[in-house]
Amino acid sequence: MLHYIFKRTLILLATLIVASLVVFVSLEIVPGDPASYMLGLNAQEDTVAALRAELGLDKPKIARYFSWVSGLVTGDFGTSYTYRTPVADMVQDRMWVSLPLAIYALALSTLIAFPAGVYAASRRGGAGDTTVMGLTQLGVAIPNFWFAMLLVLLFAIKLRWFSAGGFPGWDAGFFQAMKSLTLPAIALALPQASILTRVMRSSLLDVLNEDFMRTARAKGLTRRQALWKHALRNAMIPVLTIMGLQFSFLLAGAIIIENVFYLPGLGRLIFQSIASRDLIVVESVVMLLVLAVVLVTFLVDLAYAWVDPRLRGTR
Amino acid sequence: MKTIKLSRALFRAGMLTMLVIGSAQAAKTDVTIGMQLEPPNLDPTGGAAAAIDEVVYANIFEGLTRFGSDGAVLPALAKSWEISDDGLTYTFALQEGVKFHDGSEFNADDVKFSIDRAMAEDSTNAQKQLFANIDSVENVNGAAVITLKASDGNLLFNLAWGDAVIVPAEAIETLATSPVGTGPFKFKNWVQGDQIVIEKNPDYWGEAVKLDTATFKFISEPTAAFAAMMAGDVDAFPVFPAPENLAQFEADPRFTVVLGSTEGETILSTNHKQPPLDNIKVRQAIAHAIDRTAIIDGAMYGYGTPIGTHFAPHNPAYVDLTAKSEYDPEKSKALLKEAGLEDGFSTTLKLPPPAYARRGGEIIAAQLRAVGIDVEISNLEWAQWLEQVFKGKDFGLTIVSHTEPMDIGIYANPEYYFQYDNADLQALLASFAEETDSEQRTSMLQQAQNIISDDYVNGYLFQLAKTGVASAKLKGLWENSPTQANDLTGVYWED
Numbered sequence: 001m002l003h004y005i006f007k008r009t010l011i012l013l014a015t016l017i018v019a020s021l022v023v024f025v026s027l028e029i030v031p032g033d034p035a036s037y038m039l040g041l042n043a044q045e046d047t048v049a050a051l052r053a054e055l056g057l058d059k060p061k062i063a064r065y066f067s068w069v070s071g072l073v074t075g076d077f078g079t080s081y082t083y084r085t086p087v088a089d090m091v092q093d094r095m096w097v098s099l100p101l102a103i104y105a106l107a108l109s110t111l112i113a114f115p116a117g118v119y120a121a122s123r124r125g126g127a128g129d130t131t132v133m134g135l136t137q138l139g140v141a142i143p144n145f146w147f148a149m150l151l152v153l154l155f156a157i158k159l160r161w162f163s164a165g166g167f168p169g170w171d172a173g174f175f176q177a178m179k180s181l182t183l184p185a186i187a188l189a190l191p192q193a194s195i196l197t198r199v200m201r202s203s204l205l206d207v208l209n210e211d212f213m214r215t216a217r218a219k220g221l222t223r224r225q226a227l228w229k230h231a232l233r234n235a236m237i238p239v240l241t242i243m244g245l246q247f248s249f250l251l252a253g254a255i256i257i258e259n260v261f262y263l264p265g266l267g268r269l270i271f272q273s274i275a276s277r278d279l280i281v282v283e284s285v286v287m288l289l290v291l292a293v294v295l296v297t298f299l300v301d302l303a304y305a306w307v308d309p310r311l312r313g314t315r
Numbered sequence: 316m317k318t319i320k321l322s323r324a325l326f327r328a329g330m331l332t333m334l335v336i337g338s339a340q341a342a343k344t345d346v347t348i349g350m351q352l353e354p355p356n357l358d359p360t361g362g363a364a365a366a367i368d369e370v371v372y373a374n375i376f377e378g379l380t381r382f383g384s385d386g387a388v389l390p391a392l393a394k395s396w397e398i399s400d401d402g403l404t405y406t407f408a409l410q411e412g413v414k415f416h417d418g419s420e421f422n423a424d425d426v427k428f429s430i431d432r433a434m435a436e437d438s439t440n441a442q443k444q445l446f447a448n449i450d451s452v453e454n455v456n457g458a459a460v461i462t463l464k465a466s467d468g469n470l471l472f473n474l475a476w477g478d479a480v481i482v483p484a485e486a487i488e489t490l491a492t493s494p495v496g497t498g499p500f501k502f503k504n505w506v507q508g509d510q511i512v513i514e515k516n517p518d519y520w521g522e523a524v525k526l527d528t529a530t531f532k533f534i535s536e537p538t539a540a541f542a543a544m545m546a547g548d549v550d551a552f553p554v555f556p557a558p559e560n561l562a563q564f565e566a567d568p569r570f571t572v573v574l575g576s577t578e579g580e581t582i583l584s585t586n587h588k589q590p591p592l593d594n595i596k597v598r599q600a601i602a603h604a605i606d607r608t609a610i611i612d613g614a615m616y617g618y619g620t621p622i623g624t625h626f627a628p629h630n631p632a633y634v635d636l637t638a639k640s641e642y643d644p645e646k647s648k649a650l651l652k653e654a655g656l657e658d659g660f661s662t663t664l665k666l667p668p669p670a671y672a673r674r675g676g677e678i679i680a681a682q683l684r685a686v687g688i689d690v691e692i693s694n695l696e697w698a699q700w701l702e703q704v705f706k707g708k709d710f711g712l713t714i715v716s717h718t719e720p721m722d723i724g725i726y727a728n729p730e731y732y733f734q735y736d737n738a739d740l741q742a743l744l745a746s747f748a749e750e751t752d753s754e755q756r757t758s759m760l761q762q763a764q765n766i767i768s769d770d771y772v773n774g775y776l777f778q779l780a781k782t783g784v785a786s787a788k789l790k791g792l793w794e795n796s797p798t799q800a801n802d803l804t805g806v807y808w809e810d
Contacts, residue, residue: 032698036706038355039441040363042719051439082355082362083507084491093507149538156546164542166532169506262534262543264508272508276355277698 001305008301012294019290020072024065027279033057034081034277055081068283077284082276087284090269097167097181098265102250104178104185106243109193116193117200117239122227124205132197139194148187148260155183165261184261188254192246199242203235210234236307244300248293343808344527346789348801349540349552353508353533356491359477360433363441365718365799368477369553370511370531372800375416376480376496379407379426379459380471386629386720386797388475392421392497393459402466402751407459413520415483416501423454429481430461442478442719448748468751472721477798499524499804509533525807544570544784551785551792553801556670558616564784573783575795576629579716580622581671583679583774586710587734591660598771600650601712602640604686605679611777614674619777624768625723628778629795632760636768640775647686659687662711666692667700671779672714679714679774705732716779720798723763724748726772735772 035051036043052058071078077087120132156164162183170177207213208231216226255267262268266285273281354366359376373381379393390396393407413421430452433440440446448470450462463470473479486495494502499521500513511531515524532549534540537557543549544564553573555561564570583605591597607621620628623636651657666676673694680690690712695703704710717725727744729736740763747759768775781796791805 030698031702032696033702033706034698036701037698038362038364039439041705041717042444042722042725043363043441044443046436047439047441047443050437054437054439084356085507090507149542152539152542152546156542156548160546163548164546165534165539166543166548167506167509169509259536260539262509262532262536262539264506268508268535272353275696275698278355 004305005302008298012298015294016287016291020069020287023283023286023290024068027283028061030277032277034279037277038082057081068280072284072287078280080273080278080281082273082278083281087281090281091266091285091288094264094266094269096170097263098251098254098267100177101181101185101188101254101263101265102247104181105188105192105250106247108185108189109196109246110243112189112193113196113200116197117204118227118232120197120201121204121208122223129201132201136194136197139190140198142190144187144191145256145260147190148184148257151183151187152260165263167263181263184254184257184263187260188250188257192250196239196242196246200235200239203238204231207231207235233307237304240300240303240307244296248289248296251292252289342810344525345529346526346803346806346808347530347532347548347550348803349532349534349543349549349555350801351533351535351540351554351556354511357494357502357505357511358482358490359480360429360482361439361441361491368799369801370513371494371496371498372477372480372798373498373802373804374500374513374529375494375498375502376477376482377498378474378476378480380475382475382720382797382800384793384795384797384802386795388471391475392426392481396471398751402749403463405461405463405470406455407461409457409459410520413497414518415486415497416495416516417483417486419483419485421481421483421497423457423459425481425483426459427452427454428484430479432482432487433479440478442476445473445476445479466749466751468753468756469721469748475798476720477800500526500529503528522804524804526803529803529806531801547786550789551783553781553783553785553792554796555782555784558618558670558782561616561618561782561784569787571785571787573781573785573792573794574618575781575783575793576620576627577718577779577781577796578627578720578722578798579718579779580625580627580722581619581675581714581716581776581779582625583776584710584713584715584733585773586708586712586732587736587772588708589662589711591654591656592662592711594654595771596650596654597656597660598774599640600647600654600686601683601688602771602774603643603647603650604683604688605640605774605776606642606682607637607776608642609682610675610678613678614671615777615780618780618782620780622775622778624764624775625717625726625773626760626764627720630721632757632764634761634764636764637775639768640771644682644686651687657687659689661689661691664690664692664712664714665700665704665710666694666714667697668694669716671716675714675776708732708734712774714776718779718799723760723767726763726767733773735770737766737770740766 035048035055035057039048039051080087080090083090116132120129123129152164155162167180168176213226213231216230254265255271258265258268270282270285350366350369352366354370355362355364357367357371359367359371377391379391380388381391383389392410394410395408397406409423415421430446430449432438434446434449448464448467450464453460482490483495499516499519501516503512503514505511512528514528534543540552540556541560544552561572565572585592585598587593611617611619621637622628623640626633664676664680666672676692680692683690704713724744725731726735727741743759743763747756750756750759785792788809790809791807793802
């Protein structure tokens, strides 16, 4: 098990180094200068040059890469060009929106998907199965931003139960903050829940056909007992993989939903920073997301080994 | 199960208290203003982003002079001023008892500091040219005395810009994140990505404002802006991003649609160094190929005023020259023939992100194609546009709204991105800057408008309209936009 963890850790570090290079180089190639973006159409050339010097943009690229990476290692993410505040603070603020939102959405989708998947698998071919599958088909097909707009139309404009968007901050109280994340979390969870339900169902069905399941039934377990005791744990591997992918997606990929609900999350921060060529913010946030994705994959790998002891030695 | 019941009970209690609080509010003294873009920072003297002024101008920061809603230049921190006979020395008598939000006293030294800082070698002021003609600023017995290099009729106007506000020396390091000014509101807090809150300044030197707090909320998505207005999350959206929804607001008694003028001349900028666009006949052909009404209706849902030169129609010195470039495709084709291009030609049209450019660009491309000009459209982000078009001058045509007030001076700079070089106009605008007689100034401005129009420098499309939406009970918002600002000093709720 230790060897396995060590190997996974090495892969994690290598991924991070390669990612930092790719992120830096690709952003340096993109045309556009943060200083001229900030100063607009009337700025004089010496003013732009003065601002570039103030921001440290006149230094050579290699020097900037190393100062950025060494900063990252020591936890110093640098200072945003346009906002003039430390990137770490900005990311932290945004993280307090994106992370709870991702967890909220993942929790919702899991809460829907597990029972629905198990139900559908246990009623294979029956009316219940067909209904669940039909609904998930719909859930996958509906674009989440459109579903989000429907939610706003109904719950914010018509019924006025929720505000149409925005985030009051955790200072406003846990209830207020969670309330403002509810519609976005539902919008994000719907397609995820549908996918997860389908994966859960097919994975369970695969396992139910295995020989050991017949053995379990032969030992005298009822269908339900066999399902809960033996099938579920074995069906978890593909489900965990999908959940890992979904969490990464929810953390970084909520840009559109964040725009619909004007939530100050990480996705919108990246979006704004790319437009204003606030390169240091984009670079640092993307690296952070890479780290998050790699860490989630790492944890999922560990979880595999936990649910399936055979994997501990082989990889 | 118990916990679920408990949380339900809590939820209901929460909803109830909210209802109670909601109905208890009688006279509202807070307002939530929607804005499409969030300011990158709050220092108007260190960046060009319009969103900075939209939060701080007249609310947090003040200059010696300021703009009124109609564009008039009014006294602000300067109570009055005297101009020497040679027009070179301006003596500003300052308001008394003025304090910065940090409690320090405002005096003529702050004026000297602020203007010196903006003019300095290493200044990062986006409108440094405003101060180019200032020789020195001194504190003479408590008055701020500005000495000019040459007489300048624009000084009072220039000092009204957001980039010329007075800032305290001890706070400049933190101006970007916690601004300290002299205005009737002071900065309270900023939840980055979401909102900025400002509150009433109890020690304000002038007339106190009626609002206690104002919140600026940043909503970039047009559909989200619509939902926020409809759900009542936002009380006003002074520059509403989706003109297609305005009719719906107009029909709803809860809202008023506020239409006004802006300083944004929207033009089809033309690269004078790129053949065949260097040929006046070709530019004239382009001008006659354009149907402004179709563009205003198609791209802006009818909001916008046609222009025939680079000047704002609501300015008293404006001359309507649209007839010189009326829509006439046949004439356009004839002109192309005269220029030896009867088979047409092809060029590029590079479009920045705003809807006026992207939607307008498609329509213009179709109109130009009808006379044989083949246009290759490419959509750029702002940063790319600045790099390629504005700095690199690598374009044939582009569409952009020039939103700075009274910016006809850009035509006197042959280095400016469209690279128009006309010695007569340069001489005229140079003498205009020195002229202080207002009648003379008007006639010179009109001459300049004519020269630009006669040279068909750019395609002149329309003046951007200010299309705002507000709750019907909210009064006192600026109708027009003489500078990009949300002056809340006169805003109040009607009972």
